[in-house]
Amino acid sequence: MNDARPPRQALRTLPAQKRIALIAHDGKKSELLEWAERWQETLRQHHLMGTGTTAGRLTQQLGLTVEGLMSGPLGGDQQIGARIAEQKLDILVFFWDPFAPQPHDPDVKALLRLATLWNVPVANNAASADFLLSSPYLSERYDMSIPDANAWASARV
Numbered sequence: 001m002n003d004a005r006p007p008r009q010a011l012r013t014l015p016a017q018k019r020i021a022l023i024a025h026d027g028k029k030s031e032l033l034e035w036a037e038r039w040q041e042t043l044r045q046h047h048l049m050g051t052g053t054t055a056g057r058l059t060q061q062l063g064l065t066v067e068g069l070m071s072g073p074l075g076g077d078q079q080i081g082a083r084i085a086e087q088k089l090d091i092l093v094f095f096w097d098p099f100a101p102q103p104h105d106p107d108v109k110a111l112l113r114l115a116t117l118w119n120v121p122v123a124n125n126a127a128s129a130d131f132l133l134s135s136p137y138l139s140e141r142y143d144m145s146i147p148d149a150n151a152w153a154s155a156r157v
């Protein structure tokens with residue numbers, strides 16, 4: 001089995017104003033909307049993005065400005081994953097539904113894998129999202145470790 005791993009870690013500093021992705025599967029959308037309503041004043045201070053339907057609901061029901069990407073089953077999870085790989089996302093709030101298999105389950109798994117790999121803070125439910133948004137790091141710069149992509153590439157040529 002290939003067990004290659006990045007040989008070194010690099011430093012990444014998250015900005016004080018965070019780029020936050022908000023995503024919910026259909027069975028969890030009302031829960032996310034309720035949660036976001038409670039946190040809307042805090043959320044307004046950051047840059048928000050989301051998969052198509054989730055972003056549309058947040059804008060329509062709460063008046064939040066949310067950059068809407070493609071709907072999840074059409075590639076939205078992959079777009080958020082690409083933001084992570086490019087260090088353009090700081091926090092992921094993803095209420096995925098443990099009771100409903102999704103047609104795009106491989107995309108969901110890929111997104112969660114990239115978030116873990118790149119050390120992105122993730123909340124999968126309302127309680128973990130409460131903890132994340134009440135962290136003092138939310139409104140401060142924050143230093144963290146990520147895989148050193150250059151060291152990884154040069155170790156493999």
Ligand SMILES: O=C(CO)COP(=O)(O)O
Pocket residue numbers: 023024025026050051052053054055070071072073076077102108
């Ligand atoms: O399916 C999703 C995440 O996997 C969410 O997509 P929508 O926000 O477009 O419903």
